[in-house]
Amino acid sequence: LGILYVVATPIGNIEDISARAIRLLKEVDLIFAEDTRHSQRLMQHYAIDTQMMSLHEHNEVARIEQIAGFLQQGKHIALISDAGTPLISDPGFKLVREIRKQGFRISPVPGASAIITALSVAGLATDSFSFWGFLPAKSSGRKQVFSDVSQNRETLVFYESSHRILDCLKDLSEIMGSRELVIARELTKTFETILTGTASSLAKRLEQDLDQQKGEFVLMVSGSDDKPTEMDSNTQTLMAALLDELP
Ligand code: SAM
Numbered sequence: 001l002g003i004l005y006v007v008a009t010p011i012g013n014i015e016d017i018s019a020r021a022i023r024l025l026k027e028v029d030l031i032f033a034e035d036t037r038h039s040q041r042l043m044q045h046y047a048i049d050t051q052m053m054s055l056h057e058h059n060e061v062a063r064i065e066q067i068a069g070f071l072q073q074g075k076h077i078a079l080i081s082d083a084g085t086p087l088i089s090d091p092g093f094k095l096v097r098e099i100r101k102q103g104f105r106i107s108p109v110p111g112a113s114a115i116i117t118a119l120s121v122a123g124l125a126t127d128s129f130s131f132w133g134f135l136p137a138k139s140s141g142r143k144q145v146f147s148d149v150s151q152n153r154e155t156l157v158f159y160e161s162s163h164r165i166l167d168c169l170k171d172l173s174e175i176m177g178s179r180e181l182v183i184a185r186e187l188t189k190t191f192e193t194i195l196t197g198t199a200s201s202l203a204k205r206l207e208q209d210l211d212q213q214k215g216e217f218v219l220m221v222s223g224s225d226d227k228p229t230e231m232d233s234n235t236q237t238l239m240a241a242l243l244d245e246l247p
Pocket residue numbers: 011012081083084085086087088089090112113114115158159160161184185186187188189216217218
């Protein structure tokens with residue numbers, strides 16, 4: 001039986017790919033790529049001439065049966081996305097779930113992901129964090145997400161697109177105005193920038209320098225450090241009395 005390799009590719013700097021990933025991309029029978037034209041640059045750079053086929057959000061379900069068929073025939077297959085680790089805000093989840101269910105072997109070939117790359121330089125707590133993917137496009141949706149997570153203790157990580165980053169900071173300043181934020185932009189690329197501040201100070205910074213609104217962003221927000229609300233002595237007495245009444 002064939003193996004399905006889930007292969008991470010660079011998030012910017014073309015050299016950020018493992019030796020094993022390059023070897024496997026050369027050795028497999030077929031590469032399924034989110035956008036075959038986009039991935040052509042990587043293939044050319046590393047002289048990989050394996051046949052590529054597309055697997056994107058619109059054809060993923062249809063591809064599953066075909067890929068299961070290839071694996072059944074003993075063909076080895078690689079899955080890649082445009083950048084970083086497949087399945088992380090990228091296609092592949094339905095495929096991996098179904099292929100695992102059918103009992104085929106799936107092997108990860110790890111490498112870059114913007115989440116971990118951003119956290120590694122942010123200087124925010126990394127002992128626990130949560131990832132929320134792309135924020136909603138509408139302001140009301142974003143504010144809802146921010147309110148829902150505003151009491152969370154762990155560092156919050158979001159992906160945001162360049163044309164919404166400023167509006168997003170404004171929404172964030174309304175809901176979590178006093179938090180420390182880190183914006184990681186264009187990681188591993190020429191205009192890599194890592195900015196720290198509050199939502200309003202960073203919004204000002206981006207308004208003053210339009211270049212800072214361009215490119216790809218990871219937004220990280222420090223967790224809530226509110227102390228758990230302690231009960232005053234009256235409340236404690238009342239609680240104790242009520243607890244005594246419970247059956
Ligand atoms: N699969 C990718 C990964 O493992 O990170 C994520 C793909 S998702 C479609 C693309 C988003 O990831 C961008 O909009 C941005 O939020 C983030 N991202 C990807 N590359 C980045 C980079 N070089 N610098 C900052 N953020 C990046």
